[in-house]
Amino acid sequence: MSYDDQNVFAKILRGELPCTKVYEDEHTLAFMDIMPQCDGHTLVIPKYPAENLFDLPSDVAAHLISSVQKVGRAVKTAMQRDGIVIMQLNDQSAGQTVFHLHFHIMPTSLMALGSQQHAEKIGDRQVIEQCAEKIRAALNAS
Ligand code: 5GP
Numbered sequence: 001m002s003y004d005d006q007n008v009f010a011k012i013l014r015g016e017l018p019c020t021k022v023y024e025d026e027h028t029l030a031f032m033d034i035m036p037q038c039d040g041h042t043l044v045i046p047k048y049p050a051e052n053l054f055d056l057p058s059d060v061a062a063h064l065i066s067s068v069q070k071v072g073r074a075v076k077t078a079m080q081r082d083g084i085v086i087m088q089l090n091d092q093s094a095g096q097t098v099f100h101l102h103f104h105i106m107p108t109s110l111m112a113l114g115s116q117q118h119a120e121k122i123g124d125r126q127v128i129e130q131c132a133e134k135i136r137a138a139l140n141a142s
Contacts, residue, residue, distance in 0.1 A: 003049045009100035013047060020128055022135045023071050027063035030071045030105075032132050036123040037116040038108035040079040040131045044068050050101040052090040068103045071135070074142060078134035079107035 004010075011017040012031065019031035022042060033041040046064045050056040056064065068086065076084055087104040089096040097119050106113065 003051050003055070004099060005049065007098055007100045009043075009045050009098055009102060010049065013045070013100075020132045022074075022132050023067065023139055025063075025067065027060065028067035030067065032128045033104070034123065034128075035119045035121055036128065037104075037113060037118065038106050039127060040075050040081075040105075040107040040135065041123075042071060042075055042105040042135060043102045044071050044105060045100060045102045048101075051099045052096065052101055053088060054090065056101060064101075064103070068105070070142070071139070072105050074135050074138035075105050075107050077138040077142075079131070081107040083109060085110060085113060 008017060012019045013029060021029065021031045023030040023044075027048070028044060028046055030042055030044045033043050044064065044067050046056060046060055048056060048060045050060075053061070072084060072086060076082070085104070085106040085108055087106065088102070095118060
């Protein structure tokens with residue numbers, strides 16, 4: 001399938017839709033998931049228009065993984081978690097719902113995730129912003 005630039009993350013990248021940003025560099029953007037599966041649920045996306053991991057050139061993938069590590073460490077610190085889940089879905093048949101490549105950073109466990117629906121309920125804006133503040137602070141301190 002070819003990349004559809006009308007997906008919500010492409011619109012966020014172009015500034016056509018808002019997001020609660022926690023990190024940005026030349027190659028990547030990280031922001032809070034609007035339907036979090038746990039407090040602190042953060043998404044990291046490449047600026048490169050790739051639908052899934054297999055569409056991403058390796059050199060761009062290296063930048064993306066570097067940002068996933070950086071933001072992942074900050075989420076761990078901010079949410080005071082030892083263990084976190086990092087998830088990435090490829091294709092609708094795997095459950096992907098937004099067709100711009102993204103990594104989910106979720107400060108929770110696989111067991112706790114099992115009882116949470118994926119991308120189903122809009123989260124509390126205030127809680128999301130409070131988590132974002134903590135993550136930004138951890139990033140600034142890193
Ligand atoms: P996927 O199912 O593709 O792996 O994950 C897509 C994620 O994007 C879901 O967790 C969903 O909650 C999140 N999401 C969908 N629409 C928006 C949006 O407009 N803004 C933000 N911040 N997250 C979104």
